[in-house]
Amino acid sequence: MNLLETRCLSRSFGGLKAVDNVDFAVPEGQVRALIGPNGAGKSTFVAAVCGRIRAESGSVHFDGKDISRLPAHRRIEMGMAYTFQITSVFANLTAHENVALGVRRIARLGRRDIDQKVMEVLDRVGLAERSDQSAGDLSYGHQRLLEIAMGLGQMPKLFIMDEPTQGLAEGEIEEFKHLIRQLAGDTTILLIEHNMNVVMETAEQITVLNSGCVLAEGTPEEVRANSDVQAAYLGTG
Amino acid sequence: MTGNLKENSLHVGVLVILAALFFVVSDYHDGNLARIMVLAVYAVGYNLLFGYSGLLSLGHALFFAAGMYGLGLSMNLLGFAALPALLVGIVFSAGVSAIVGFLALRTSGVAFMIVTLMFAQAGFLTALHFGEYTRGDEGFVIQQASRMIAGIDLSAHANRYFAAFGFFALSYVAVAILVRSPFGRCLVAIRENEERARMLGYDVWMHKYLAVIASGTISGLSGAAYALLFGYAGATFASVQYSILPLLWVLLGGAGTTIGPLIGTAFAFYLIDLASEITTAHLLVVGLTIVLLTLFAPQGISGELRRRGLKWLP
Numbered sequence: 240m241n242l243l244e245t246r247c248l249s250r251s252f253g254g255l256k257a258v259d260n261v262d263f264a265v266p267e268g269q270v271r272a273l274i275g276p277n278g279a280g281k282s283t284f285v286a287a288v289c290g291r292i293r294a295e296s297g298s299v300h301f302d303g304k305d306i307s308r309l310p311a312h313r314r315i316e317m318g319m320a321y322t323f324q325i326t327s328v329f330a331n332l333t334a335h336e337n338v339a340l341g342v343r344r345i346a347r348l349g350r351r352d353i354d355q356k357v358m359e360v361l362d363r364v365g366l367a368e369r370s371d372q373s374a375g376d377l378s379y380g381h382q383r384l385l386e387i388a389m390g391l392g393q394m395p396k397l398f399i400m401d402e403p404t405q406g407l408a409e410g411e412i413e414e415f416k417h418l419i420r421q422l423a424g425d426t427t428i429l430l431i432e433h434n435m436n437v438v439m440e441t442a443e444q445i446t447v448l449n450s451g452c453v454l455a456e457g458t459p460e461e462v463r464a465n466s467d468v469q470a471a472y473l474g475t476g
Numbered sequence: 477m478t479g480n481l482k483e484n485s486l487h488v489g490v491l492v493i494l495a496a497l498f499f500v501v502s503d504y505h506d507g508n509l510a511r512i513m514v515l516a517v518y519a520v521g522y523n524l525l526f527g528y529s530g531l532l533s534l535g536h537a538l539f540f541a542a543g544m545y546g547l548g549l550s551m552n553l554l555g556f557a558a559l560p561a562l563l564v565g566i567v568f569s570a571g572v573s574a575i576v577g578f579l580a581l582r583t584s585g586v587a588f589m590i591v592t593l594m595f596a597q598a599g600f601l602t603a604l605h606f607g608e609y610t611r612g613d614e615g616f617v618i619q620q621a622s623r624m625i626a627g628i629d630l631s632a633h634a635n636r637y638f639a640a641f642g643f644f645a646l647s648y649v650a651v652a653i654l655v656r657s658p659f660g661r662c663l664v665a666i667r668e669n670e671e672r673a674r675m676l677g678y679d680v681w682m683h684k685y686l687a688v689i690a691s692g693t694i695s696g697l698s699g700a701a702y703a704l705l706f707g708y709a710g711a712t713f714a715s716v717q718y719s720i721l722p723l724l725w726v727l728l729g730g731a732g733t734t735i736g737p738l739i740g741t742a743f744a745f746y747l748i749d750l751a752s753e754i755t756t757a758h759l760l761v762v763g764l765t766i767v768l769l770t771l772f773a774p775q776g777i778s779g780e781l782r783r784r785g786l787k788w789l790p
Contacts, residue, residue, distance in 0.1 A: 291675065315677030323675070329668040340665050341676050343658045389676065 240303075242267040242397055242427045243288065248297035250287050257283040259451035260297070265397075265444075270419060270428045272442035274435075274462075276471065280451040281431045282324055285399050288429075289321045290314045302396065316344075320395035322386040324402045324431070330375030334366055334385055337374050341392035357392065364388045365414060379406050387418070398422070399429045404437055416441055439463070447471070483734075483790045487652055490735060491645050498637050508749065510637045512742050513644040514701050515721075519729070519737030520647045521694030522722035527731035528655050529687040530667030534719050535592030536695050538576065538599040541714035542569040543696030545603065545610065548709030551618055553609060558625045562700050569696020570689060572599075577688030581681060593719065600714040615710020623704055636705050643701045644738070647694050652734045652790065654690070663687055664732075695722070728769060730776030734790045739777050 241264040250258040257280045265271045273281050287294040290311030298307040306314050315321065320341070329337050338357045342348075348356070361367045364384040369377060374385055383406055390398055404412050412434065419441045422428060432438045438445060438459070445462040447455040455465045462468055494513065498506055518540055525531050546568030550556040556564065580591045604612045623630045630639050654660045662683055665673040674680045703709045712718070721744075722737075729740020747765055751758035773780035782789040 289675070291671075312674050312677050312679050315675060321675050323672070327669060327672045327675075329665055329672060331668055332664070336661070340661060340673070340678075343661070344677050393677065 240267055241265060241300075242302060243429070244300040245284075245288065246298050246300070248284070248287055248294050248299065250283055250292065250294050252283075256451045258287060258294070261448075261451070261453055263446065263453065265427055265429060267396075267427055268424055270423045270430065270441055270443050272430045272432055272438040272445045273448060274432065274438055274445060275448035275454070279448040281448055282401055283451075284448065285321070285401060285429065285431060289319050289399060291321075315393075318396035319399060320390035320393045320397070321399045322390045322401060322403060324405070326379070326382045326386060326406075328374040328377075328382050328385050328389070330373065332374060333371050334361060334374050334377065334388075335370040337385055338388050338392040341389045345393050360388050360392045363391060363418065380408055380411050383407055384411065387415075391422075395426060397427045397429065399431075401431045402433060403430070404432065404434050412437060482788050483652070483656075486735065486790070487649065490738070491641075491648070494641055494644070495638075498634070498641075503633065506633065506637050508745065509742075510640040510705065512738075512745050513640040514698060514705060515725075515745070516738045516741040517643050517647045517701060518695050518698035519722050519725040519741045520644075520651050521691045521696075521698060523726045523731060523733075523737045524651055524654070524663075524694065525687050525691035526723065526726055527733070527736065528660060528667060529663045529684060529691075531684060531687070532589050532723070533580075533592040533688075533691075534589045534716070534723070535576065535580075535594070535596030535599075536692070536722055537714050537716065537718035538592075538596040539569045539573050539692035539695040540699035540702075540718055541599060541603065541711075542572040542692075543699030543701075544703045544709045544713055545699075546696070547700040548616065548618055548703045549609060551622055552616060558623055558630070558704060562625075562704060565700030565703075566693060566697055569699065570693040573689050573692020573696070577685050577692065581684055581688065593716070596714070596716065596719050600711060600716070603711040603714050610709075610711060613711050615708055615712070618703060618707045618709065620707060623707060630705055631707060639705055640701070643697065647697065648734065648738070651694070655734065656790070659683070659686070667732075724766070726776070728766070728776055730778030730780070730782070733776070733778040733782065736776055736778045743777065 243265045245261055245263045248258055248261045261284060275281050286292045288299055290309060298305055301317060335357055338360050339353055342353050342356050358367055358370065361370050364387055366381060366384055366388060369381065374382060377385060383403065387403055404415055407415060416437060419428060430442065442459060445457065445459055446453060447462060447468050449471045454471055455462055455468045497509060522536055525533055543565040546565030547561045550561045550564040576595045580588055583591050603610045620631045628635050630636055662673065662678050666680055666683055670680055699713065725740035725744055726737055728743050730736030747762055748758060751761035775783060778789060
């Protein structure tokens with residue numbers, strides 16, 4: 240069954256069609272990467288999926304329901320989590336509180352259980368020791384990891400990550416790949432990513448966007464072998 | 477958690493000190509403190525919206541006055557007893573804030589400030605327009621004989637002090653609990669980064685709306701309590717000056733801290749009191765102090781304390 244589906248989804252800015260009639264489907268449990276050159280419409284597409292921006296036409300279906308008209312917070316409530324491309328943590332709150340905000344919304348737990356869950360999640364991304372630090376005092380890489388932890392804390396059905404490895408160090412990227420593999424199967428993941436190494440190693444399926452349209456779709460091998468993709472994105476190789 | 481223990485001790489300590497002060501200081505200061513505590517309720521209400529939710533309203537005088545007139549007019553025109561009249565004041569201010577919030581929250585930032593200011597001005601002009609009932613700027617007195625609840629004369633010195641203390645304790649503790657609850661934490665998250673809070677699945681608009689209503693209702697409680705304890709209601713309290721004052725108190729005391737509103741209100745009250753003993757140009761002294769505080773302690777008094785080591789300060 241498809242957890243997420245879009246039909247003829249479109250959105251333009253002025254004369255530019257950022258997302259142009261995109262039909263897209265992710266089956267439950269899959270790790271899907273969304274790639275494409277800069278300006279291909281990847282971020283706009285996921286923003287329309289999770290409701291940050293309104294699509295002009297087309298529909299979005301999530302978990303068997305048409306969510307096209309729902310506001311962003313209702314879509315998130317249904318089991319989506321979204322991490323921002325530009326780091327967007329609560330800088331003046333502690334790392335712990337950043338994650339707790341996500342945990343508290345989904346689970347009516349006591350204080351102690353929430354604390355435990357938060358620490359578990361922070362531990363998973365390697366930030367447990369920094370739980371009392373203000374998020375704004377964390378290094379950029381740690382803030383990126385905190386973003387991911389905030390998503391994890393919501394235990395989403397669909398986890399949308401917009402360039403999660405941007406600005407991470409090599410070692411952190413390895414950790415990240417490990418984390419994705421752990422999540423795979425339980426959580427459906429939609430990953431926008433520029434780091435081809437990460438994409439090829441973690442994604443089961445790849446969708447390539449170009450100029451707002453789906454250019455190709457397939458397994459990493461198929462996409463790598465696709466000549467259109469090579470021309471548009473990977474360079475002639 | 478030790479942080480919680482410290483917070484609770486602070487809150488209990490503040491209330492114990494306020495109650496004890498009655499027996500320690502002179503009658504003159506008792507009178508001042510009663511007034512400060514009632515006005516601090518207003519600041520507590522304002523702080524919930526400004527300090528914790530990050531919404532700067534310039535129209536809270538409307539809510540204060542709604543509580544004040546709700547009580548005053550229902551007593552003087554409809555002959556209500558003090559307690560039901562107090563309820564009328566609270567319900568009326570809740571209703572007014574529900575309407576104003578519903579409309580004003582279509583805007584944000586500077587537009588929100590202007591829209592709330594305009595509503596408050598409309599309220600002020602309405603109070604003047606119906607001068608036949610409100611007696612406009614001149615205001616009206618609420619007879620001492622009717623300012624009784626359960627046989628207790630609230631105009632008497634000690635009764636008034638402890639009634640003011642009760643109103644303050646109620647709002648202070650309520651807000652302290654509220655801002656520690658998941659709802660309050662979400663308000664802080666909205667203040668810090670609204671878009672992120674939305675993308676964590678929180679209904680940002682509804683949280684803000686409830687914050688406006690809670691803040692407006694507490695402000696209205698303050699207005700009603702003021703009229704009840706000091707026996708006067710007038711349109712001056714609906715004027716723009718009374719929208720600016722709680723902002724000032726909260727800024728001085730420390731926005732987004734539970735204790736800030738009380739500190740700020742007391743500080744501003746005594747600053748004016750002391751300055752006017754020394755010079756007729758007392759507003760100059762007040763202005764200068766505010767400039768200095770803004771320069772050297774932009775987070776307000778308790779905000780500065782928090783920055784200088786009392787990190788647990790709620």
